[in-house]
Amino acid sequence: MRAAILEGPAAIHIGEAERPEPGPGQVRIRLEGCGVCASNVEPWEGQPWSTFPGAPGGLGHEGWGVVDAVGQGVADIAPGDRVAALSERSFAQYDVADAGRVAKLPPQLDGQPFPGEPLGCAFNIFRRSDIRAGQTVAIIGIGFLGAVLTKLASDAGARVIAISRRQESLDLARRYGAAETIPMDDHWAIIDAVKALTSEQMCERVIECVGKQWPLDLAGELIGFGGRLVVAGYHQDGPRQVNMQNWNWKGIDVISAHERDPHVQMRGLREAVDAVASGRIDPAPLYSHRYALDELGEALAATRDKPQGFVKALVMFS
Missing domain, CATH: 3.90.180.10 (Medium-chain alcohol dehydrogenases, catalytic domain)
Known part of the structure; x- marks a missing residue:
């Protein structure tokens, strides 16, 4: 071969x-x-x-x-x-x-590409995020994963704030259900924008989808008291530092959403197959x-x- x-x-x-x-x-x-x-x-x-x-x-x-x-x-x-x-x-x-x-893969998916692993990851991350109707969810980094999570979160009734570098990525987030978009260009300007959008309460959920230090720092600033910070980005290029004083003060849950249990991975994959085959997500x-x-x-x-x-x-x- x-x-x-x-x-x-x-x-x-x-x-x-x-x-x-x-x-x-x-x-x-x-x-x-x-x-x-x-x-x-x-x-x-x-x-x-x-x-x-x-x-x-x-x-x-x-x-x-x-x-x-x-x-x-x-x-x-x-x-x-x-x-x-x-x-x-x-x-x-x-x-x-x-x-x-x-x-x-069922007949409804005949002829369609189906990279199952990242689709399954998105469904597993969504489950670990525990997103509920009425929450404000910031998603940092709108690529493939961020776009799918935007769709899942918005369909669950959350208000999604999408944060990404490129305007076309923010436009994509809008198409997948984001209520608000913020350019990822200035750390403090992003924080101020989220404060304004949330009456300074910040977000019940923040999902970091980039895998770099700055987006992780930003996620810690955008999460509200008692919220859940979900690390979906794959951090593989060395150690990270976090502002533990800030995390302690806010009393947040921090979730590393990279599943390693084969049964959990397969559950996410099967959920993705069903969702795409049914037309719930495209x-x-x-x-x-x-x-x-x-x-x-x-x-x-x-x-x-x-x-x-x-x-x-x-x-x-x-």
């Missing part, structure tokens, strides 16, 4: 690799596509602890496609089933996954850029640099 191999910092080689065989309890998927995650960027650029070369297909964890082989003991999934998978080597033509880590406008496997380096650069109109990149195999 053809697979992407990370050979060094920002150096991807598309070459031949052995097609994986499913072991007991596993399925093999002939991939239709794989989403590109913002968390791919830093490993692609290289980190002090990185080792090379990476595994064929490595970094790819948002794949979907058609099962073409099953291992011993797999009873409820068959060749020909179209699925979304929670697997780890999907920047390749084939990947294997545990049978318990795939979700069947992520299609968020799939802004598509690339072939040979163009994976370009897809990663776009994910980092955010060209005009960018929300999310997909690598397509068919």
Whole structure:
């Protein structure tokens, strides 16, 4: 099979690799596509602890496609089933996954891309956020994840304040239900704007979706007394500092919303499948850029640099 191999910092080689065989309890998927995650960027650029070369297909964890082989003991999934998978080597033509880590895609989703992992993440983050009708929710960083969370929170009856760098991201947030938008350009101006919008009570919920120090600092300022600060951004480039005096004073709950329990991850994925299939949420406008496997380096650069109109990149195999 053809697979992407990370050979060094920002150096991807598309070459031949052995097609994986499913072991007991596993399925093999002939991939239709794989989403590109913002968390791919830093490993692609290289980190002090990185080792090379990476595994064929490595970094790819948002794949979907058609099962073409099953291992011993797999009873409820068959060749020909179209699925979304929670697997780890999907920047390749084939990947294997545990049978318990795939979700069947219903006919309503035929022909549609379905990067299940980030959609499932959004539903799990939403659950951990415990958003209720009438609350004011600030969402910091409106990319793919922030836009989906904006839709879920606004549909739950919350007033969403979307905060992001680019005007087009703020426009996107409006389309997905945000009641208010604030440019993410001046720390104190943002705080003053939220004070004005909330009669200085600040927000019952704040979801940080960026994964950098400043947005985390900002989240701590925007949360109100007794509120819940939800860390949805993936902080993987080193330690963070927080204003613990401020957090203590406000008596807030702080939630790291990155689920690691496979059963919880699958619950979120299945909820996402049901929501998209029913039309409750339409992520299609968020799939802004598509690339072939040979163009994976370009897809990663776009994910980092955010060209005009960018929300999310997909690598397509068919």
